[in-house]
Amino acid sequence: MPHREVWTLAEAGEGKLRQVSFELLSRGRKLADKLETQLCSVLLTGSMSDEDLEQLIKRGADKVYVVESPALENFTVETHSNVLLDLIKQYKPEIFIAAATTTGRTLMPHVSIRANTGLTADCTGLEIEDGTGNLLQTRPAIGGNILATIKTPEHRPQMATVRPRSTRPAPIDENNAGRIIRVEFKNNLEDKRVRRIGFRKNEDQGIDIQSADVVVSGGKGLKKKENFALIRDLADRLEGVVGASRDAVDRGWISYPHQVGLSGKTVTPKLYFAVGISGAIQHLAGMKTADTIVAINSDPEAQIFKVADFGIVGDLFEVLPSLNEKLEEVRSR
Amino acid sequence: MNIIIPVKQVPETSNVKMDEKTGTMIRDGVESIINPLDLYAIETGIQLKEKFGGLVTVISMGPPAAERAVKEAMAMGCDGGIVLTGKEFAGSDTWATSYALSEAIRKIGTWDLILCGERATDGDTGQVGPGIASFLDISLATYVSSVEDIDNGLMVVERLVEGGYEKLQMELPALLTVVKEISYPRLPTLRGKQKARVTEVPRWSVDSAGIDKNRIGLNGSPTRVVKIETPKVARGGKIFAAKDEESLGRAVDELVDFLVMKELI
Numbered sequence: 317m318p319h320r321e322v323w324t325l326a327e328a329g330e331g332k333l334r335q336v337s338f339e340l341l342s343r344g345r346k347l348a349d350k351l352e353t354q355l356c357s358v359l360l361t362g363s364m365s366d367e368d369l370e371q372l373i374k375r376g377a378d379k380v381y382v383v384e385s386p387a388l389e390n391f392t393v394e395t396h397s398n399v400l401l402d403l404i405k406q407y408k409p410e411i412f413i414a415a416a417t418t419t420g421r422t423l424m425p426h427v428s429i430r431a432n433t434g435l436t437a438d439c440t441g442l443e444i445e446d447g448t449g450n451l452l453q454t455r456p457a458i459g460g461n462i463l464a465t466i467k468t469p470e471h472r473p474q475m476a477t478v479r480p481r482s483t484r485p486a487p488i489d490e491n492n493a494g495r496i497i498r499v500e501f502k503n504n505l506e507d508k509r510v511r512r513i514g515f516r517k518n519e520d521q522g523i524d525i526q527s528a529d530v531v532v533s534g535g536k537g538l539k540k541k542e543n544f545a546l547i548r549d550l551a552d553r554l555e556g557v558v559g560a561s562r563d564a565v566d567r568g569w570i571s572y573p574h575q576v577g578l579s580g581k582t583v584t585p586k587l588y589f590a591v592g593i594s595g596a597i598q599h600l601a602g603m604k605t606a607d608t609i610v611a612i613n614s615d616p617e618a619q620i621f622k623v624a625d626f627g628i629v630g631d632l633f634e635v636l637p638s639l640n641e642k643l644e645e646v647r648s649r
Numbered sequence: 650m651n652i653i654i655p656v657k658q659v660p661e662t663s664n665v666k667m668d669e670k671t672g673t674m675i676r677d678g679v680e681s682i683i684n685p686l687d688l689y690a691i692e693t694g695i696q697l698k699e700k701f702g703g704l705v706t707v708i709s710m711g712p713p714a715a716e717r718a719v720k721e722a723m724a725m726g727c728d729g730g731i732v733l734t735g736k737e738f739a740g741s742d743t744w745a746t747s748y749a750l751s752e753a754i755r756k757i758g759t760w761d762l763i764l765c766g767e768r769a770t771d772g773d774t775g776q777v778g779p780g781i782a783s784f785l786d787i788s789l790a791t792y793v794s795s796v797e798d799i800d801n802g803l804m805v806v807e808r809l810v811e812g813g814y815e816k817l818q819m820e821l822p823a824l825l826t827v828v829k830e831i832s833y834p835r836l837p838t839l840r841g842k843q844k845a846r847v848t849e850v851p852r853w854s855v856d857s858a859g860i861d862k863n864r865i866g867l868n869g870s871p872t873r874v875v876k877i878e879t880p881k882v883a884r885g886g887k888i889f890a891a892k893d894e895e896s897l898g899r900a901v902d903e904l905v906d907f908l909v910m911k912e913l914i
């Protein structure tokens with residue numbers, strides 16, 4: 317059997333499909349159409365009903381491969397990797413993409429080694445090359461200074477992780493039809509060396525900065541910890557979450573999960589606010605693919621203005637209160 | 650408790666310059682440093698050694714100059730190191746790098762734990778840690794933010810995932826990739842520096858590490874870089890100055906209009 321299908325790895329949490337699963341279908345649809353092949357979503361999970369799985373079909377999957385087992389309820393890389401490898405050997409996909417989440421970025425490298433194939437991390441662009449049909453995988457590297465295009469000419473499947481929120485989720489089409497294929501979990505694939513024994517939510521507000529539509533970040537310009545209240549206030553008004561530069565994190569003004577940039581998180585929100593942030597290349601690496609960027613900085617020469625769609629050169633301690641007031645006004649209208 | 654730490658030498662990218670024409674990095678005059686995210690792995694390794702005893706060995710694959718990174722780690726308190734070097738390694742992608750490092754680590758012999766950085770700041774893939782674990786078939790936890798306990802061949806760690814922290818219990822031997830939250834890297838000590846200066850760092854080659862030449866370098870790498878370009882950074886947005894009350898009011902009004910127009914509020 318030749319390698320053919322385009323696969324996307326669906327993710328679920330607390331029994332529900334995650335948004336990234338639909339974003340991947342949006343990417344996958346284009347690739348499958350160009351290759352004139354089927355688009356398939358793969359889900360490893362504790363359990364999920366046909367009804368819930370239908371969502372993947374409505375969003376474009378021609379087939380959904382599901383493996384259910386209590387052993388797959390929580391993500392442990394060893395067991396998940398065994399199961400995926402088994403599926404890959406059986407069905408031989410041509411392309412296999414996953415989200416660049418903590419799960420995707422752990423599982424995919426583990427699998428690609430054993431599948432003896434290449435993997436490109438954190439891609440922002442995927443295309444099919446004319447003529448060869450190879451997957452062209454584009455990703456930022458060296459702190460976002462370059463865009464590298466990578467391919468896997470001879471090994472299959474061609475594997476990539478894709479930056480979350482770098483595409484819109486595939487739209488729902490009630491008329492889409494597809495098949496759900498339940499593949500039996502083989503007990504010998506369970507690896508018990510690693511067990512999940514607990515989970516605690518990040519008590520900090522605005523924890524998951526990578527899936528927020530709006531991120532309001534503060535930097536050293538805020539001068540002290542207490543002033544982050546201004547950032548929180550603005551974030552609340554915009555229904556967004558709080559981000560930060562490394563300088564703000566290093567000073568202990570806010571915790572590490574909020575850090576945006578090269579050594580923090582990469583975010584791609586609809587709206588990114590940078591307040592009192594200079595725009596060092598390492599910070600830009602984490603946010604410059606945002607749809608819209610607004611910068612507030614007292615230094616007209618600050619790098620951040622280069623990437624801004626809208627900038628205010630001014631003192632943040634004057635601009636933010638005034639902005640918050642104005643937003644309040646607009647809202648009450 | 651013997652610990653192995655793979656560390657990578659990377660260009661100091663805080664003021665990296667790009668050649669506009671070729672789209673490549675201008676390496677002249679760019680200093681090489683230890684991958685900053687590897688410092689957290691080194692610190693964690695030293696702390697575990699202080700608590701449980703044992704030896705911490707660093708290994709770096711790269712040009713002979715990668716010895717500097719190894720010595721820096723030793724100056725912080727690691728016991729020894731190895732440089733894996735040779736022209737055959739050049740052009741290795743993450744698959745080939747993981748293979749080469751895993752073979753060298755096998756060769757080192759007895760160890761319980763491997764600690765990697767979350768990712769290297771140049772390649773920025775974070776794939777080599779999981780790759781090594783996959784080759785060696787040992788337990789893996791990525792994005793580890795704390796090591797809570799090690800007892801009787803079992804360790805308990807927390808990992809930072811979307812929305813919170815997951816607690817795992819895992820059998821040794823294991824590989825962890827660690828995030829910044831796990832520790833605060835110490836500075837090299839004078840004694841450490843002296844020790845690093847006089848200690849010989851062995852160089853391992855393809856042959857001495859027992860590595861299959863066909864599985865490393867460009868030929869052993871499944872992926873190929875086919876194009877490199879420099880993305881355009883500037884967006885050329887509207888910039889307003891807020892110097893006094895009047896201009897401040899105008900700037901803020903414009904901003905709110907802009908957000909309304911973009912349907913962001």
Ligand SMILES: Cc1cc2nc3c(=O)[nH]c(=O)nc-3n(C[C@H](O)[C@H](O)[C@H](O)COP(=O)(O)OP(=O)(O)OC[C@H]3O[C@@H](n4cnc5c(N)ncnc54)[C@H](O)[C@@H]3O)c2cc1C
Pocket residue numbers: 534535536537538560561562563564575576577578579580581591592593594595596597598599602612613614615618630631632633662663685770
């Ligand atoms: C390997 C490496 C990795 C790194 N990773 C990251 C990373 O992940 N994320 C990250 O952010 N950084 C990272 N950095 C650090 C980065 O180089 C910068 O040092 C950092 O981003 C600067 O943070 P900042 O913009 O808050 O501070 P600064 O550069 O000090 O900027 C503060 C800004 O606030 C402005 N300001 C001051 N007062 C006011 C006021 N009253 N009103 C308005 N504006 C004001 C100033 O004009 C200035 O532009 C990394 C560095 C290295 C070497």
Ligand SMILES: Nc1ncnc2c1ncn2[C@@H]1O[C@H](COP(=O)(O)O)[C@@H](O)[C@H]1O
Pocket residue numbers: 654655656657658684686687708709710711743746750764765766767768769770772773774775776777778
């Ligand atoms: N050439 C190398 N030599 C030693 N360790 C490496 C090398 N490349 C990567 N690593 C390790 O793997 C981690 C992830 O690197 P990367 O997958 O390249 O982002 C690094 O933080 C190092 O711990």
